[in-house]
Amino acid sequence: MRKSRLLLPLTISLALASFAQTNPGTGKIEKLSGPIVISKVNVVNVVTGKAEADQTIVIEDGRITAYGPSKKIKPLVNATVIDGTGKYIMPGMTDAHIHFFQSGGLYTRPDGVNLNKVFPYEKDQQWVKDNLYGLMARYLACGITTVIDVGGPMSNYTIRDSVNARLTAPTAFVTGPLVSTYLPPNLDKKDPPIVKVTSAEEARALVKKQVPLKPDFIKIWYIVLPGQKAETTLPIVQAAIEESHANGLKVAVHATQYETAKLAVTAGADILVHSVDDKVLDNDMLQLLKSKQTVYIPTVLVAQNYNRTFTQQFNFTGHDFRYADPFMLGTQMDLQHLDKSQQVFDYKKMRNALRVPDKEDSTILINLKLAQDAGVLVVTGTDAGNIGTHHASSYYDELLVMKQAGLSNAEIIRAATINAAKGFGKDKDYGSIEKGKIADLLLLDKDPLQDITILSQINTIIHRGSLMQAQQLLPVTPEILAQQQLNAYNARNIDAFLEPYSDSVRIYGFPNTPVLQGKEAMRKQYSGMFERTKDLHCQVVNRIVQGDTVIDHESVTWLGSKEPMKAIAIYKIKNGKIAEVYFIQ
Template sequence: MPSSKNKIMQLKQFYLFFLLLLAACNVPTPSEEMAEGDSSDIFAFVDVNVLPMTGNSLSTGQTVIVKDGKIEAIGPAADIDVPAGATVLEASGKYLMPGLAEMHAHIPVPQEGNDALVRETLFLYLSRGVTTIRGMLGNPYHLELKKMIEQDSILSPRVFTSSPSLNGNTVPNAEEARRLVTQYQRDGYDFLKIHPGIPLEAFDEMAKTAREVGITFSGHVPQPVGIRHALDAQYASIDHLDGYLSGLASQEDWERLDNNIGFFGYRTVPYADANEIAVLAQQTKDNGVWIVPTQSLFTRWFSPVDPAAMANEPEMKYMSGRTRYQWRQSKQNAIGDAEYNEEQWKKMIDLRQQLLRALHEADVPLLLGSDAPQVFNVPGFSLEHEMNAMADAGISNAVILHSGTSNPARFFGQEGAFGTIQKGASADLLLLSGNPLEDLSQTWAQEGVMVRGYWMPKDMIDEQLREIAAAHAE
């Protein structure tokens, strides 16, 4: 039977989720003060198998103490005393790993002052153990959202946010590039988001100014820039393997295609020189560039699978009917093009898998990201597809798990602060029924999620998901 302390804590957590549900239904909520969780409570995971992700080791029979939202102690159960009054979570035979990071996420903004979709999206990430997200299309609202999260006034993964988009329309020349980079650094964005279309001169000024003011940049590779020049400019991360595929074709081939390379280089596939893969991988390593593959974007959005069938997948019930319709239309438009065919798509996936393996073999660090919510990529749920796509490319379970736990903290220069289970780290934890190092699917056998010391048992998460599904079924 649960202790009275545990019952009280569960009631507090249920109340917090109840408030999120009310917000999603546009019902006025009680005061913020009543909604606050109690991050000072102490938890003890007892007799648990720990995957600290500081390496590839597994420690059995451990006790992990959480206090004030951080890991206070970890060690063999016989050596760790459970503090009086702690909420004890008996975890014999279970596995504890750090929470996951979605490193190519999108966060909505409130519509006419209504932040219901924002809260719902953040919960969907949390519901699958995503305790850190890197927002890839920033907005001034996201700077305020970060403050709310840091103050624990909203239950959410921690957020790192990009600037608003730097693209061919917003950055048409070098002068505007310098102005916007300087402004976004002063505004407090974590990094710059690069989109296609930036002219080469403006791109070079953007990169130069970013180095001067001390802000990194990530995202797409504008076609006028090209992958080789982009790598030498030292992106923090290149997402989607953008520019790599088209970089395997020669300039002569590009001209043959009238510089229309298609969806992420799809039209260049017949001209790709696979011998260049190792060269690009080494150049990536030499310039310290990280990679967010978003492989599931191509195995799902750009696959020949019937959009109507994908719209009926179980996780789609958590998205609105309007969103599902838009996703069906977007996918149909992509694969309905006259030049699209399944054989060329398969060759595209094969080349991307070769690139991903070569990058890993060159010791280029990988980051887990799926571009959610994007076409048929539901927040949180899409990371399962992404992990499977990485595994299909020949990446090991350990490397995949590191890409979504310890690597993001390293990427942000916060190693030891989150993404690992060690003393002093944020208590972002997943309690699993099996070992994901042996069976990657066990990552999703979650019996509970802890985010910064807030414990969310599976039954509570499932109840909230049922409410979201019911709201979108109307």
């Protein structure tokens, strides 16, 4: 009777469980009155690529008002003083390629994979709107104090204003609908993020339509389909660039093919928002990029993240599990439990046919290194919001892969800070630690010039002169903890799986039969299972959240299983950790 009574209320749909709202953390963040002084700190000079010892920074009204050797900075009355002894400080970072209108989950690009029958695109769009501020807070928690949305619906302009009014959100710069030579299917038609134009006149008109809304730049989607010639639509690109420049606006262009990229840069494109991926850059192209002072945003991982999702070949890091929205990350693994009527392709067959990373990924890495060595202005961007490229968390992965391409730590930090500010014409206020600039700073325990991985462990974020810690920005709710451990279970990542649990966690067979006690006992039990069990996957069929208790109706499959194993898991949360788990089978 107890079992049947427990099953009766389990009627919440998986869609609701998987797409819960994740609002910003509850830690109180206040703008301090009076000056802030960070004394005796090591300053990372992003221009020289060197650390300057024993420096003091003074912040007043959100800006740096003094900066120099500690012995030369006079003490201030009524100042909040932070002792920076042994610590390092650098400018806040910029993700120069994101999209507000995309969630990062499996259902966010129906033009790429149409799963509307499983979860309608309209619901994904609504989730993004409902959870925008939570996603923005995650950026700050990752040390990203500025984001640049390189194309979305007209509502982008309203979003920019609302985001910039919030203390717990990065500063946002945006453009509106993409001036495009191609119209992808299945996207929003009421407020489209991409608008196809068929003539130079239409291109100019779309630019003019956005000018009153004060775009920070204009974006062109220069797509050439198989069988088409790039020169055919070049007049559209040229017209959009000319009209933008006439209105004092920089132009960013999506052109991933060598030919279209070269034509766009020759026509005056200021920014390439992706790497060239079909050909290694030759000297002519590199010199063109350098002479035109074109910004090069490689977005190394975005295509790879699509392929990893479509083939279920994941390489999640602890940083991904900790900082990505857990519900969007969870959707990436939904392909493993869709029934045949819902599948649009067989991910197992695709996995057998596609190696990740592939040849194009290698070309992107080669071109990034060539561009850097040629003196091209390289800027860090992720294309966050696309399937598998998560808001905030994917940025750290991008930094690591830039290291893999051969860039030095100083070059990576420069691409994430001053280069981004210069590339978008914002270096008067952002990108480096200088008197008069906005106080967007990161306080670190180690020197990032020596160890780039410290950027996954930021001590304190200073945004517009306000102090905050990552834990204040990241929400911790019972449902989030349950989802985080579920994601790590499905990825068979033992460390991330155990992180949401209390050190003294107790596991019971319902109602109160002891099974395991302590996190280390769980490690021993589950690590072996993760190693032995291929294609292990747990689907939450239904979920109920009641206060500090989460009740999941689970269906578990693995390679060779004939039927799913059904179970109910009851998670009880205490002091921000999972303290007790009860299983009913």
